[in-house]
Amino acid sequence: xxxxxxxxxxxxxxxxxxxxxxxxxxxxxxxxxxxxxxxxxxxxxxxxxxxxxxxxxxxxxxxxxxxxxxxxxxxxxxxxxxxxxxxxxxxxxxxxxxxxxxxxxxxxxxxxxxxxxxxxxxxxxxxxxxxxxxxxxxxxxxxxxxxxxxxxxxxxxxxxxxxxxxxxxx
Numbered sequence: 001x002x003x004x005x006x007x008x009x010x011x012x013x014x015x016x017x018x019x020x021x022x023x024x025x026x027x028x029x030x031x032x033x034x035x036x037x038x039x040x041x042x043x044x045x046x047x048x049x050x051x052x053x054x055x056x057x058x059x060x061x062x063x064x065x066x067x068x069x070x071x072x073x074x075x076x077x078x079x080x081x082x083x084x085x086x087x088x089x090x091x092x093x094x095x096x097x098x099x100x101x102x103x104x105x106x107x108x109x110x111x112x113x114x115x116x117x118x119x120x121x122x123x124x125x126x127x128x129x130x131x132x133x134x135x136x137x138x139x140x141x142x143x144x145x146x147x148x149x150x151x152x153x154x155x156x157x158x159x160x161x162x163x164x165x166x167x168x169x170x
Contacts, residue, residue: 012042014042014069016041016069017046017060017071017092018032018072018073019045019046019048019073019074019082020074020075021047021048021049021076021077022077025077026047028075028128028129029075029099031129032073032135035137035140036136039157040150041140046060048060050076050085050086051081057086058089061085061087061090061092062090065092069092070093071092071139071142073136075131076112077101077108078101078103078108081112083096083097084096084113084116084122087116087120093121093123094122094123095123095124095125095135095139096122096124097132098112098113098114098126099128100127100128106127107127109127123138
């Protein structure tokens, strides 16, 4: 007897919000969106700058709960205030992705996101592409705790990743 594969209930409203400080951050943050698409996780993508569009940030973060977002992935470079400011305005968990910067190669972004004051948590990922990918995978893993169909898709994704690693070099 084979076990039926859990089927996803179609959801058009986003579960995950992906936000970034500028258009140039999309090169990195698109990797998070790609993984969420592969896993069929409903998400939205917005450009929101903590410094240049503070009203947009306030509206987005303060409405996250009422819009039923479950996780926000926020990518930012340099001073990297976006993840922390978003986290200060919502109880929705925020995963920060430090964007690799030209000045300090992303270390500035990493420290800005990781060094949040006690009471305003932001889960901080690796700098750059790996961080964006891992933020999406962590978001999916968190959501999979309450979604059997997503859990099955995530397990299959991880199994395929493992199977793609050769036993020996060619």
